[in-house]
Amino acid sequence: METFFLLSLLFIIHSSPATSQILASTPTLQGEWRLLHESIGISAMHMQLLKNNKVVIFDRTDFGPSNLSLPGGRCRYDPNDDVLKTDCTAHSILYDIGTNNFRALTVQTDTWCSSGAVLRDGTLVQTGGFNDGDHVLRTLAPCNGENCDWVEFPGVLAQRRWYASNQILPDGRVIIVGGRAQFNYEFYPRNSRTSSSNSIWLNFLRETRDENENNLYPFLHLLPDGNLFVFANTRSIVFDYSQNRVVREFPSIPGGNPRNYPSSGSSILLPINENTTPVESEVMICGGAPRNAFQLVKRGTFLRASSSCGRLKINDRNPTWQMENMPMPRVMSDMILLPNGDVIIINGAELGTAGWESARNPITRPLIYKPNEESNRRFSTMATSPRPRLYHSTAILLTDGRILVGGSNPHVYYNFTGVDFPTDLSLESFSPPYLSPQYDSLRPRIIEIDEIVSYKNSFSLTFTVQRFMKMGVVTVRLVAPSFNTHSFSMNQRMVLMKGVQVTCVDYNVYRVDAIGPSTAEIAPSGYYLLFVVHAGVPSSGMWVKIQ
Known part of the structure; x- marks a missing residue:
């Protein structure tokens, strides 16, 4: 004693x-990268961790053949596919964290630029996509064995959901918001007040579109009062989806530059602390491409991405965006909450925008952001990955605290040669500094x-x-x-x-x-x-x- x-x-x-x-952030510690697989056969465009410690990873189906065959001589037959009517290769896998093994899954309809959420029982509900997949709902339950696979339900969605966003709600439903030229939302399972053929108009999405009707993948966050925070391009609202009513609109984020696809900044809801009264909520948005960046790329001009981050305290009586700058500009980065409350900002580029061949100067050094530090001590630069992760790259938190990173296919089809940034089929992990052996004790x-x-x-x-x-x-x-x-x-x-x-x-x-x-x-x-x-x-x- x-x-x-x-x-x-x-x-x-x-x-x-x-x-x-x-x-957890001694300056000499910059984290560690580890290559898990040189190739998983597909490019990781979408990722979701399931409760059985397996990760669902999938691409799109109309890229042509992948580098992973479907087992047992299986093939998918799709008369609507623009590239292959008969495709005997996989476009989805199930990755096992514990064994570092993976196996092919069969997805029938096109999942390009789709969305998802996990239900109460742990089942992934995956919505929309392109072409024959845009009205499809798919499910994948956490399970073991070779027979576990996608189940698809064509025609379930009321509207075309391509570049939509999903949020799980307190009552267990999923709200599906927006998509290309979709200024509306719907629920799964359906709201009893709407018919099987109806969605619900949200004028805010029409108001915030750009000249190409883009405010895609709007940022959604469920607030502690049950309302929804919705951010599209530069504007944001608190939305009561149960009454289809805008409760509050916030000032536009400073700078005038859009943050949603194809400008592709990123957004998180900072940790909710139940020890505060009232329980507060704060949103953070970082990076993105300047206005007109997407159009200028077509003329060979790659604008410098935004380095700014904005934080907005939703509960404040007169909320204003508190702005600060990252050490470098970033577009197409992912923001992931780490278990200790820090934020990792990973993947992306310094120049250009999202889209085919639309970015330059990949950023291979993640940042760790400490929300509770003094403003001049919040950002730390981490170790460099040897692999550029540009358009269609992904990152998620794993059970053990590592970040799983994959993807990057900034071209039409699978291009491995003759391009500035070849399609990347690899899978790697990043271990933040808190996983350093010096903290084992x-x-x-x-x-x-x-x-x-x-x-x-x-x-x-x-x-x-x-x-x-x-x-x-x-x-x-x-x-x-x-x-x-x-x-x-x-x-x-x-x-x-x-x-x-x-x-x-x-x-x-x-x-x-x-x-x-x-x-x-x-x-x-x-x-x-x-x-x-x-x-x-x-x-x-x-x-x-x-x-």
Whole structure:
């Protein structure tokens, strides 16, 4: 006991909240890249982590043959395909994190530039696409075995959903918003008040389109009050989808440049902290291409991307965008919430815009952004990947805290030679600094956990750690895995649990008691990754079901 007390005194001087952030970002640590597969046979345009620790990855079907054959001599027959009517190659895979293996899946209709969300039972619902896929709904349940595959439901969607965005709602439905020339939204399962052939008009989407009717992949975030934050190009609103009513409109983001596809900035909802009253919500949007960048590329001019980020506190009485600049301009980057509350900004380019052959100067160095640091200390530059990740690249958070990165096919079809940036079929991972071996002694390891977490009810878990600092540097966080495509991670969400109490129960073993989310608006029911973060260093995530 005396030794423990002396060690505690020694560690307390290093354990303030600010210091706990610094522990995970020592300047000499820039993370680590690792190549997982030189080729998975397809280019990773869309990604979703499932609760069985497998990742669904898929491309589009009208690129021509991929480099991965369908097993058992299977082929897909599609008379509507622009390239191949009979295609015996795969355009989707299921990647197993634990074994680093993958297998082919069969997708029948075109998934190009589609969207998705995960239902309460862990099933991926995937919506829309191009050509014969634009009205299709597809599902993939988390399962094992060689017979698990996509199930497709043609004609389910009321409107053509190409470049639409999805958000899971508190009642378990999915709202599907926008798409090319679609100034409306619909629900799955359908709202009982709408017929099977109707969608619901949203004039805000018509108002915010550009001259090419582009405000594609609008940014959607479910707010803690149950309303929806919708951002399109430069403008944003709070939208009550249950009443089809705009509750509030915010000032335009400064600069006048659009942020949605094809300008392709990125957006996140910063972590929701249940320990604050009221529970606040803050949106952050970074990067993108200047207005007219898409048109100028056709004339050979590649404009410098935006380096600006804007943060907007939704709850403020008079909210204004608080602007800051990244160390470099970025377009087509992905923003992913890390388990410790930081944000990684990864992939993209310095010049140009989204689209075929439309970008130059790839950015292969991720940034880590610390939302709670002082403004001049928020950005850190990470290690360089050898692989450019441009148009149609993706990134998601994995269970163990790594970032899975794939894709980049900035051309029509699979072009591996004769182009500036060949199609990339590889899969790699990036380990943020908190995974460095030097933090192993601070890393909590969950050894027991309640797998069901109920709203407003207490739950417990047990973890072990070699070097415990003090009670105040432990947080418990829920992360909703996101559907990532085109620089936007749909349904991405982090909630900091309230009522966290830590008790030492044995040598290096600690019990944590916490309280489940207050409402389904704060955390819609379903499967989440739960992380324990100690002194800025996260555990691996454990799957829990919120209900």
